Amino acid sequence: QVQLVESGGGVVQPGGSLRLSCAASGFTFSSHAMYWVRQAPGKGLEWLAVISSDGRQKYYADSVKGRFTVSRDNSKNTLDLQMNSLRPEDTAVCFCAREGRPGSFDPWGQGTLVTVSS
Amino acid sequence: QSALTQPPSASGSPGQSVTISCTGTSSDVGGSNYVSWYQQYPGKAPKLLIHEVNKRPSGIPDRFSGSKSGNTASLTVSGLQAEDEADYYCSSYAGNSKYVFGTGTKVTVL
Numbered sequence: 001q002v003q004l005v006e007s008g009g010g011v012v013q014p015g016g017s018l019r020l021s022c023a024a025s026g027f028t029f030s031s032h033a034m035y036w037v038r039q040a041p042g043k044g045l046e047w048l049a050v051i052s053s054d055g056r057q058k059y060y061a062d063s064v065k066g067r068f069t070v071s072r073d074n075s076k077n078t079l080d081l082q083m084n085s086l087r088p089e090d091t092a093v094c095f096c097a098r099e100g101r102p103g104s105f106d107p108w109g110q111g112t113l114v115t116v117s118s
Numbered sequence: 119q120s121a122l123t124q125p126p127s128a129s130g131s132p133g134q135s136v137t138i139s140c141t142g143t144s145s146d147v148g149g150s151n152y153v154s155w156y157q158q159y160p161g162k163a164p165k166l167l168i169h170e171v172n173k174r175p176s177g178i179p180d181r182f183s184g185s186k187s188g189n190t191a192s193l194t195v196s197g198l199q200a201e202d203e204a205d206y207y208c209s210s211y212a213g214n215s216k217y218v219f220g221t222g223t224k225v226t227v228l
Contacts, residue, residue, distance in 0.1 A: 037219075044121065044222040045156075045164065045207050050215060059215040061119065095163055103152025103211050104169035111163055 002026040002107055004096050009112030016086050016116070022079040022096030022109055030054070030074040033099040036081050038092035039111070048094075049081065064090075086116045119212050122147060122220035129226040130198045138223045140191040140208035146218055148189035152211035155184055155193045157204050164207060168193060195225070203227045 008020040022034070036048040049060045049070040058070050069082040079096050093111040100106030123141040130136040140147065140155075147153055153171045156164035166175055168184035171191065181196045191210070195202050208220035 035217075045209075045219040046121075047119075047209070047217040047219060050217070057215070061216065100166060101154075101169040101173065101175065103150070103209075103217075104154040104166055105156070105164070105209070106166040106169070106175065108163035108165070 002098070004098065004107060004109035006094065006096055006109040006112040009094065009114050011115045011117060012086055013118050014086060014088060014116055017082070017084045018086065018114060020081040020083065020094055020096075020112060020114070022081075024077045024079065024098070027098070029072075029077040034070075034072060034079045035097045035099065035105055036068075036070060036079075036094060037097055037105065037108075038090075038094045038114075040089075040092040043092075046092075050099075051079070083114070086114075088116050090114060091116050119146075119216060119218045122208055122210060122218055124206075124208060124220040124223045126221070127224045127226065129228055130195075131228045132198055132200065134198050135194055135196045136198060136225060137192050137194045138206055138208075138225070140193070140210075140220045142189050142191075142210055142218070144189060146210040146212040147186065147191050147208075149213070150211040151186075153184070153186055153191045154209045155182075155191075156207045156209065158207065159204050167206075198227050200227050 097105035097108045155168040158164040172184040212218045
């Protein structure tokens, strides 16, 4: 079955960096755009980034542009999110998601928690 | 990108219907058919309920339906069941390959 599993979350100090990964299985990874979405504790969902199926096109939310970088390795079926210059307001559960039907996020991984605190 | 506006809460008794609105602008909801809806239980990942305004993926009960008028999209849950108590989020394509989510609505089954 289609499965997405995130890893790499943890506690980091303000200004620090963290690299998240998302391992995909059960579908042809190289045929789908992929997304990162986050959810701060007790808050709503926030779209962060999208990467095209071939990895050539990448787009970011204004809130993370210039600090976060999305990448993928279609030979390993993995999606990454490099997070730099982290701020306390970046504390959130980060989800990876596949583009299912056009314009939709389906399915989602279980999420990985990023905590930015001194 | 400003979040789409949803009511913080909605409620209904079992068997009743509840409708959740999702208001954006002509740059997102009003200008796109890529409006989708998600259900999220506490501590769990969101699940796709509706895509492209009113299309249900396989396995989603027909109690869930979506529509759009102008800059406002809506999700209707008919025949409310206890298991429908969850948070619901809308999402819309916002142009320039970017997306925006709604503020979320907590549905309570009375």
